[in-house]
Amino acid sequence: MRIPVPLNALRAFEAAARHLSIKDAALELAVTPSAVSHQLRTLEAMLGVELLRRIGTRLELTDAGCRLAPSLNQGFALIAEGVGALREARRDGPLRVNILPAFATHWLAPRLNLYPFEQRGFSLQISTTQDNVDLAAGVADAGIWYGDGQWPGLQADLLFEATIDLYSRPGFAVGTRWERIEQLSRANLFVSRHCLSWRRWMDSLPGGPIEPAVITRVDSSGLTVQAAADGGGVSIAVCELAESVVREGRLESVFGHPVSAGLGFWLVYPDALREDRRLDNLRGWLRSRIREQLAQKAAAA
Structure with a gap:
């Protein structure tokens, strides 16, 4: 339904009518008294009636104002109730997190046995997509995304910078470096479309670059890891994600030549969730697991 007058003007009148004070209405709406007065004049001009009248130092509602005020009060109360219910549901319900499938499978899943799902404020609802979803539209509350940290209108906290390397099934390539x-x-080299810096690895290899017979670009970085582990070829993969498959003995670095990807994994969220306890809980848990991963890597070096 189209409202034939500005909503801000109706809101200004509803607040002024309830308080019978321009100053108090301005304080509630976080605007100046002159802004409230301007909105009231605009509304009265568009409706062609006087709604509020100053009697000495007091404000009084006119007959027209008395007819309009109760409906607006009820309407804005219903709006506040609906918004409050939505915010309450988002605050107390599970944190909806959107994650790249490869991160979910190869980094998060092996650690989920350590996540305190049973504790209040730690409930999660996880979805995986190859492309980032619209957090501003409420498709998810937060995301764990791969990139440079620049997503307009969103906050991004770096979890870890990514490195990339060339992987294959153990024994797929043997002999000297030149062999x-x-x-x-x-x-066949499998490369994910998300791996934007794979040429950087090729060009940085001593004795390289390698020119594979075939380059197969795929949608998922998880697929590149799986294809290499199954002996279908080799894969440029994020080291931090490939580690779980390496530990299983199904994958190995061909040259042991990790290179910075120039990108990283980020916890991404709208500014409205900056103080959200559930987000803070997840961020703290992720950083604890990352510190453990770095400590394990340092101990093995």
Whole structure:
């Protein structure tokens, strides 16, 4: 339904009518008294009636104002109730987190046995998509995304910077460095469309770059890891995600040559959730697991 007058003008009148004070209405609406007066004059001009009249130092409602005020009061109360119920549900319900499938499978899933789901404020609802969803539209509350941290209108906290390396099934490429480079020149290289810096790795390899016989670009970085582990070829993959498959003995670094991807994994959320306890709980837990991962890597070095 189209409202034929500005909503801000109706809100200004509703507050002024309830308080019978321009100053108190301005304090409630966080605007100046002159702004409230301007909105009232605009509303009266558009309706062609006087709504509030000053009698000495007091404000009084006219007959027209008395007819309009109760409906507006009820309407804005219903709006406040609906908004409050939505905010309450978002605050007390599970935190809805959107994650790249590869991160969910290879980094998060192996650690979920450590997540305190049973504690108040730690409930999660996890969805995975290859592309970032619209957090501003409420599709999810937060995301764990891969990129440079620049998402307009959103806050982004760096979880960890990513490194990339070339991986294959154990024994897929053997011999000296030159022999392995020769073998890989006849291989199929699987590259995710999210891996924007794979050429950087190729160009930085001593004795390289490698020119594979075939380059297969796929939608999922998880698929590149799986294809390499199954012997379908080799894969440029994020080291921090490949670690779980390496520990299982299904994957190995061909040259042990990790290179910065120039990108990272970020916890992304709207500014409205900056003080959300559930988000703070998840962020703290993620950072604890990341510190453990770094400590394990340092101990193994």
